[in-house]
Amino acid sequence: MSHKSPKDFFAPLAVGAPAPLREIPARPSRAIHFFDPSNPKMAAKVPAMVGTVDVLLGNLEDAVKADNKIAAREGLVEIAKSTDFGPTQLWTRINSLDSPWVLDDLITLVTEIGDKLDVVMVPKVQGPEDIHYVDRLLAQLEAKGGVQRPILIHAILETARGVANVEEIALASPRMQGISLGPADLAADRKMKTTRVGGGHPGYLVRQDPVDGDIHGNRTVFQQDLWHYTIAKMVDACAEAGIYPYYGPFGDITDVVAAEDQFRNAFLLGCVGTWSLHPKQIEIANRVFSPSVEDIKHARRVVKAMGDGTGAVMLDGKMEDDASLKQCLVLVELAEELAAIDPKLKELYDAIEIED
Ligand SMILES: C[C@H](C(=O)SCCNC(=O)CCNC(=O)[C@H](O)C(C)(C)COP(=O)(O)OP(=O)(O)OC[C@H]1O[C@@H](n2cnc3c(N)ncnc32)[C@H](O)[C@@H]1OP(=O)(O)O)[C@@H](O)C(=O)O
Numbered sequence: 001m002s003h004k005s006p007k008d009f010f011a012p013l014a015v016g017a018p019a020p021l022r023e024i025p026a027r028p029s030r031a032i033h034f035f036d037p038s039n040p041k042m043a044a045k046v047p048a049m050v051g052t053v054d055v056l057l058g059n060l061e062d063a064v065k066a067d068n069k070i071a072a073r074e075g076l077v078e079i080a081k082s083t084d085f086g087p088t089q090l091w092t093r094i095n096s097l098d099s100p101w102v103l104d105d106l107i108t109l110v111t112e113i114g115d116k117l118d119v120v121m122v123p124k125v126q127g128p129e130d131i132h133y134v135d136r137l138l139a140q141l142e143a144k145g146g147v148q149r150p151i152l153i154h155a156i157l158e159t160a161r162g163v164a165n166v167e168e169i170a171l172a173s174p175r176m177q178g179i180s181l182g183p184a185d186l187a188a189d190r191k192m193k194t195t196r197v198g199g200g201h202p203g204y205l206v207r208q209d210p211v212d213g214d215i216h217g218n219r220t221v222f223q224q225d226l227w228h229y230t231i232a233k234m235v236d237a238c239a240e241a242g243i244y245p246y247y248g249p250f251g252d253i254t255d256v257v258a259a260e261d262q263f264r265n266a267f268l269l270g271c272v273g274t275w276s277l278h279p280k281q282i283e284i285a286n287r288v289f290s291p292s293v294e295d296i297k298h299a300r301r302v303v304k305a306m307g308d309g310t311g312a313v314m315l316d317g318k319m320e321d322d323a324s325l326k327q328c329l330v331l332v333e334l335a336e337e338l339a340a341i342d343p344k345l346k347e348l349y350d351a352i353e354i355e356d
């Protein structure tokens with residue numbers, strides 16, 4: 001349910017505000033790197049991180065102490081004003097819409113750094129009404145601040161009602177850029193019995209049938225993915241709306257192996273990127289969310305073999321047809337976008353040779 005009729009869905013919501021986009025650009029966003037602008041050590045690292053990560057996100061919400069909320073907001077303004085972000089996007093996560101800080105977050109950020117801010121991430125979104133509120137307020141502030149291009153909105157999927165409404169959230173505004181899974185708040189809201197921030201749980205498993213009826217015998221167990229349903233529902237809602245799904249935080253910073261597993265699960269399910277909470281997670285995210293040389297070589301071979309894009313062919317003993325061609329085109333187009341901003345990837349992808 002939109003707050004606009006289809007006729008005026010793309011009309012600005014305030015006189016003087018920039019016209020909404022008709023299509024959300026697929027800018028690379030493999031890693032959305034969170035930093036606390038009130039943390040001097042993290043803030044000092046931002047300029048050197050430009051170009052090494054696709055998105056830098058100045059976080060104002062959870063993980064920023066209540067005493068530091070104003071310092072974080074002011075710190076982000078200072079960082080934005082003093083940094084040339086080049087190809088790197090600048091996002092922020094504002095405080096929750098019921099917090100005492102969010103109105104000043106939006107007024108300050110949009111009127112002071114609106115032209116440098118690409119995306120506003122909104123936490124704890126419950127339904128389209130939350131997006132409608134931010135949509136209209138952003139338009140008014142863009143007009144007030146003379147912002148020249150529309151600031152986009154990214155919702156965090158971290159409440160049970162938000163999951164129930166995810167399709168309407170995705171379609172709620174032409175500003176919607178994407179949606180991220182927020183596993184910690186969502187687990188708490190659902191009363192899931194896990195205290196982990198993303199990833200699996202050793203108690204969530206399926207067990208091999210007993211051998212010869214011996215239920216206490218040696219039976220292989222397979223740990224299951226707690227987040228499969230929610231990520232898949234989020235991906236469907238984003239695909240329907242033409243916006244982008246992301247995995248969110250992986251809190252076990254030291255377990256880089258399980259972080260890679262969780263990121264790859266999300267990549268394979270259709271997510272385009274993930275959050276990174278620590279510098280060591282950026283490399284993992286960039287690697288996982290950039291298609292491998294093998295995948296790109298195969299995809300390009302399918303595109304070549306499929307000619308006009310219709311019918312079916314056999315390639316390496318596997319059937320390729322109109323549908324698998326579309327899957328391959330997703331990878332080929334992603335590779336082109338990433339190669340445009342990542343020289344190392346460009347070198348890898350350009351070196352791929354396809355036999356005639
Ligand atoms: C739960 C969901 C969320 O809300 S997740 C998003 C909110 N959380 C965060 O944003 C966490 C951000 N990360 C951190 O605060 C820190 O990484 C840490 C507290 C987890 C660990 O910090 P520290 O102990 O300092 O780690 P190290 O000593 O290993 O740090 C080494 C070095 O790196 C610097 N550093 C650390 N983190 C960052 C960062 N994010 N960006 C830039 N630099 C960072 C650190 O300062 C050290 O610097 P030095 O070498 O100069 O000392 C929720 O939404 C849901 O799921 O619902």
Ligand SMILES: [Mg+2]
Binds near residue numbers: 062158182184185
């Ligand atoms: Mg959260």
